Amino acid sequence: MLAKARQLFSLPAKAIGIQNLLRLTQNKLILPFYHTVSDSPLPHIAPLYRHKTIREFKNDLEFLLKNFQPVSLQDVDLHIKGVKEITKPSFHLSFDDGLQEIYSTVLPVLKEKGIPATLFVNPAFVDNKRLFFRHKAALLIDKLEKKGFHRISTPKDNKAKEWEQLILTAQYHQETRLDELGILLEVDFNEYLEKKHPYLSIGELKRLSLNGVEIGAHSIDHPEYQYISLDEQLRQTKESMSWVKEHFNPKVNAFSFPFTDFGVGNKFFEILENDINYPVLFFGTAGHKTELNANHLQRIPIETSTKNASSVIASEMLSSLLKKGIGKSVITRTA
Ligand SMILES: [Zn+2]
Known part of the structure; x- marks a missing residue:
């Protein structure tokens, strides 16, 4: 079994084929997630990750629809509660951060294809009231590039690397560092908020x-939970969830x-x-993995490469x- 699994692992997943993987896998629900989709350059995003173009996004959806059926958040909830089983390969799509293109670009595609x-x-960013600290970092990197610094530093521009490090390593509690660098x-x-409207308005x-x-809720202003206290983790979660309930009265309270x-x-x-x-449902970003708590689901980030x-x-x-077949320890050893 072990030798066979090792042999399998050395094969590219693509060569095995999604249908064969689906035949073997028990967890038929996959949860791909994105942030945004755009054909135009987005300076507050580009230095952080590569978002998809409309064509690439449509191709992704065509692949998903060919192999999986789209299900709603309610279907996911009923499945978790054991009320309605998901037996066919299925997917539920989600997007984080409340970015503007979800209304202007993504919604028409979802409607055209009938995907929930x-x-x-x-809540802190809705209506373009404030900029997420990572988006500030991205804008600073973008400005450095416009000033002629290049991302791939040569020994000659060590200074550029230093600046870049200073910007990209700034954490949630160091936002003032980014504000100072902005000046x-x-x-x-x-x-930028006024002219570009990077986030959705309450009307949208x-x-x-x-x-x-x-x-669903995504915390008040996007801190990294491992670096804040338990009390603050609870406050960020409860207040953002309460805001969503107040404005949208969702069928399923998801975070x-x-x-x-x-x-x-x-x-917590x-x-x-x-x-x-x-x-009632919690979502993470760790890939196609299973958690001990049934209502804590892990999603697959599609924009990582x-x-x-x-x-x-x-x-x-x-x-x-x-990992399921041969035990986690074996995978750790072989990785
Ligand atoms: Zn986020």
Whole structure:
């Protein structure tokens, strides 16, 4: 078994084929997620990750629809509760961060193809009131590039590398560092918010919700949970969930962790369970993996590489299959 699994692992997932992977896998529900889709350059995103163009996004959806059936957030919830089983290969699509293109670009595609989705938003950024600190970092990098610094540094531009490091390593609690660099590099974050409207307005969110897009919470202003206290993790979760309930009254209260759920302990879930703003579904970003708590689901990030959804999903499924089949320790050893 072990030798066979090792042999399998050395094969590219694509060569095995999605249909064969689906025949072997028990968990038929996959949860791919994106942030945004655009044919135009997005300076607040580009230095952070590669978003898809409309054509690439449509190709991903065509692959998904060919191999999986789209299900709603309610279907996912009923499946988790054991009310309605998901037996056929299925997917539920979601988007994080409440970015503007979800209304202008993504919604028409979803409607055309009849795909339900969930959008996780940060109340602090809605209506372009504030810029997410990582988007500030991206704008600073963009400005450096416009000033002639290049991302791939040669020994000659060590200075550029230093600046880049300073910007990209700034954490949530170091946002003032980014604000100061904004002044130095003459990047006006407020002007960017006013002119470019990178985030959705409350009106657009309402229209999305009327058009079959469920709204979920994504914390108030996107801290990385492993670096904040338990009390602050709870506050960020409860207040953002309560905001979503107040404005959209969703059928299912869902929450996606900002960045990652790495470092979030059992205590967090135990305390939240007794709260009025308890999310009934939690979403992470760790790939096609299973959690001990049935209502904590892991999603597959599709924007992490230049690969298309078919190869990202096939490798996630293969890796999950092998971990189940031969035990986690073996995978750790061979990796
Ligand atoms: Zn996010």
